[in-house]
Amino acid sequence: MKHFSLSRYRAIVRKELIQIRRDKPSMAIALILPFMMLFLFGYAINTDVDEIATSVWDQSQTAQSRELVANFTNTEIFRTVSYVSSYAEMEKLIDNGSVHVGLVIPPDYAKQLDRGEPAAVQLLIDGSDPNIARTAAANAQLIVQQKAIAIQEKNLQKEGVWKLEQPLQAETRVLFNPEMKSIVFNIPGLIGLIMQNVTMILTAFSLVREKERGTMEQLNVTPIRPIELLTGKITPYVFIGSFSFSIVLLFGTLWFGVPIKGSLPLLFVLSVLFLITTLTLGIFISTVAKTQLQAMQVSFALILPSVLLSGFMFPRETMPLVIKWLGGLVPLTYFLEILRGIFLKGVGLAALWKDTLGMVIFSCLIITIAILRFRKQLD
Amino acid sequence: MSCAIQCKNLTKKFHNRIAVNDLTLSIKKGSIYGFLGPNGSGKSTTIRMLCGLLVPTSGSGTVLGFDVTKESESIKQRIGYMSQKFSLYEDLTVEENLQFYAGVYGIAGRELKQRKADLIEMAGLTGREKQLAGSLSGGWKQRLALSCALLHRPELLILDEPTAGVDPVSRRIFWDVIHDLARQGITILVTTHYMDEAETCDEIGFIFFGNLLTHGTPKSLISEMNADNLEDVFITLVQQQEAAQAELGQKVGRK
Numbered sequence: 001m002k003h004f005s006l007s008r009y010r011a012i013v014r015k016e017l018i019q020i021r022r023d024k025p026s027m028a029i030a031l032i033l034p035f036m037m038l039f040l041f042g043y044a045i046n047t048d049v050d051e052i053a054t055s056v057w058d059q060s061q062t063a064q065s066r067e068l069v070a071n072f073t074n075t076e077i078f079r080t081v082s083y084v085s086s087y088a089e090m091e092k093l094i095d096n097g098s099v100h101v102g103l104v105i106p107p108d109y110a111k112q113l114d115r116g117e118p119a120a121v122q123l124l125i126d127g128s129d130p131n132i133a134r135t136a137a138a139n140a141q142l143i144v145q146q147k148a149i150a151i152q153e154k155n156l157q158k159e160g161v162w163k164l165e166q167p168l169q170a171e172t173r174v175l176f177n178p179e180m181k182s183i184v185f186n187i188p189g190l191i192g193l194i195m196q197n198v199t200m201i202l203t204a205f206s207l208v209r210e211k212e213r214g215t216m217e218q219l220n221v222t223p224i225r226p227i228e229l230l231t232g233k234i235t236p237y238v239f240i241g242s243f244s245f246s247i248v249l250l251f252g253t254l255w256f257g258v259p260i261k262g263s264l265p266l267l268f269v270l271s272v273l274f275l276i277t278t279l280t281l282g283i284f285i286s287t288v289a290k291t292q293l294q295a296m297q298v299s300f301a302l303i304l305p306s307v308l309l310s311g312f313m314f315p316r317e318t319m320p321l322v323i324k325w326l327g328g329l330v331p332l333t334y335f336l337e338i339l340r341g342i343f344l345k346g347v348g349l350a351a352l353w354k355d356t357l358g359m360v361i362f363s364c365l366i367i368t369i370a371i372l373r374f375r376k377q378l379d
Numbered sequence: 380m381s382c383a384i385q386c387k388n389l390t391k392k393f394h395n396r397i398a399v400n401d402l403t404l405s406i407k408k409g410s411i412y413g414f415l416g417p418n419g420s421g422k423s424t425t426i427r428m429l430c431g432l433l434v435p436t437s438g439s440g441t442v443l444g445f446d447v448t449k450e451s452e453s454i455k456q457r458i459g460y461m462s463q464k465f466s467l468y469e470d471l472t473v474e475e476n477l478q479f480y481a482g483v484y485g486i487a488g489r490e491l492k493q494r495k496a497d498l499i500e501m502a503g504l505t506g507r508e509k510q511l512a513g514s515l516s517g518g519w520k521q522r523l524a525l526s527c528a529l530l531h532r533p534e535l536l537i538l539d540e541p542t543a544g545v546d547p548v549s550r551r552i553f554w555d556v557i558h559d560l561a562r563q564g565i566t567i568l569v570t571t572h573y574m575d576e577a578e579t580c581d582e583i584g585f586i587f588f589g590n591l592l593t594h595g596t597p598k599s600l601i602s603e604m605n606a607d608n609l610e611d612v613f614i615t616l617v618q619q620q621e622a623a624q625a626e627l628g629q630k631v632g633r634k
Contacts, residue, residue, distance in 0.1 A: 011482020015471065022470050218466035218527075221430045222483045223455045 008224050012232025020236060030202055030240045034248045037194045042256050045190060047182040049135040051079040055090050055099040062110035071147055077139045100126040101136050116155055176344045187258040188339040189312045191248050196278045196332045197303055199241045203282030204295040206233050212291060226374045234279045241275040261346030270338050270356060277331040277363040284366050287373040306332045334358040383408045383535050383566035384429060386440030391424050391433060398424040400589040406568060411561050413580030414570040417617060421589040422570045426539055430460055443534055459528035463540035465520045469513025473504055473523055476512055477530060484531035498526040518549025536560065538569040574609045587620050
């Protein structure tokens with residue numbers, strides 16, 4: 001009698017499909033929620049820093065000082081929002097957060113330049129957001145340096161040297177995402193994050209619902225085996241999840257203009273594998289939770305680690321080893337590498353086999369634990 | 380004489396609480412056995428052990444010749460079970476519920492068609508096949524549940540308070556069906572709080588605080604206890620036990 005019965009498995013799949021069809025809210029969660037989330041969060045998650053609000057205290061008030069300000073704003077990294085005439089005024093603006101950068105040009109700026117004396121401008125940077133501060137400092141440094149070189153060249157021209165050769169130059173070429181747009185990096189990750197949390201909730205509810213309604217008791221006295229029940233419950237959601245994933249994928253590439261460089265069939269196959277993993281995770285939650293409310297809470301508790309530990313927000317390379325291992329408990333961790341690999345780099349299975357294997361092992365492990373827990377609960 | 384259920388010294392402990400204590404009983408094939416006892420006395424725990432849902436702490440039992448601990452799969456294939464709480468899918472229609480359980484028990488093709496038609500007729504659900512189970516009234520629901528439990532022609536039917544909260548007419552119809560099934564040779568184990576139902580059983584067992592206090596035919600029990608009816612027997616037994624428990628408690632207290 002220890003065998004997998006196809007007849008029982010089919011009966012469960014058919015029953016689930018009828019129930020899903022009649023359960024409009026679940027259908028809405030599965031099909032509309034991912035799409036809406038991507039639309040909203042696609043705009044929200046943007047780590048590109050530009051147009052940093054800047055306040056200028058121009059004490060020189062000369063053509064030269066105005067040119068320097070223009071040099072800053074022309075890069076579109078800085079945007080002059082106000083002119084002030086004292087430190088106090090500038091500090092107040094930084095304190096209340098209306099500007100992040102203050103540019104102070106001394107009164108004798110133009111005079112010093114004309115005389116060929118070294119001049120200095122001061123930059124006050126609000127360091128509360130390190131990302132903005134870093135961008136501001138690095139760019140200001142660059143702008144001033146280039147300005148300095150330009151001035152030097154001009155001075156040398158006066159002395160008869162026509163061209164200044166730079167002894168060393170770095171030629172950088174950014175691969176995969178040449179414009180360094182954060183959206184190209186974020187959208188694939190966002191797709192994974194959304195799909196994980198939505199599909200996990202679907203199966204997390206399905207088993208608990210049977211417990212709450214008392215139908216589980218009836219199932220338990222039938223010859224249905226746990227593996228038949230759990231796989232039968234997952235199967236319909238794999239199809240629904242794949243459909244939902246396709247919509248989100250299409251939307252992400254067409255609306256947000258994030259191209260897929262790698263193989264689309266490979267992406268799809270690995271996505272189905274990912275869906276199976278998250279759905280089994282949901283089933284596991286179902287065996288832990290006693291009520292739908294608990295299932296909801298556990299699912300929500302998993303969202304934060306998925307965002308913070310998976311590499312979605314912060315690169316995993318810099319994490320302490322223990323935290324890195326913890327990240328391995330989130331299926332998204334593996335899928336993010338796959339998503340970004342295929343989307344951005346266009347790599348194949350040869351580069352992604354480790355993460356694929358990780359996902360397979362993860363789902364096998366979690367379904368085994370779920371089945372064991374499920375068996376034990378009967379007792 | 381062959382027995383459908385036989386158990387010896389069956390015991391179930393939850394942590395330190397004894398739910399079923401040293402229960403020994405045998406139920407003849409084709410008979411109706413009424414399981415009586417107050418709420419929480421251990422009836423459901425016993426049933427769950429017999430169905431293979433719970434593993435006994437100690438003791439042994441066979442159901443239809445299969446060991447309850449080792450061969451629960453074979454038992455599950457041969458028994459029908461119905462609980463007091465409606466445990467079918469309310470968001471599935473009458474027919475879909477039957478269809479689902481048919482698939483679960485591996486019934487298909489012509490046999491499925493025949494069984495479905497027979498059971499829908501037996502339950503008086505003709506014309507309601509496409510109705511959602513959740514929209515049926517209490518009595519109909521119970522009969523649908525019974526139909527699903529009978530789909531695979533079980534040799535043993537276990538009913539846990541099947542008529543709790545069901546109106547008298549539906550109760551009568553339900554018991555007519557049960558007697559009919561017994562005549563066909565199906566063994567029935569039923570728990571109930573209704574004494575008029577218990578009186579029509581072939582044999583009765585009283586269980587209290589996990590102990591099987593007494594068992595026998597309704598008539599023999601009434602005469603044994605010098606009572607007027609089963610209800611008196613039931614109340615007398617419960618009072619005796621509670622008094623004994625209280626005395627025990629006092630003794631322990633004095634020490």
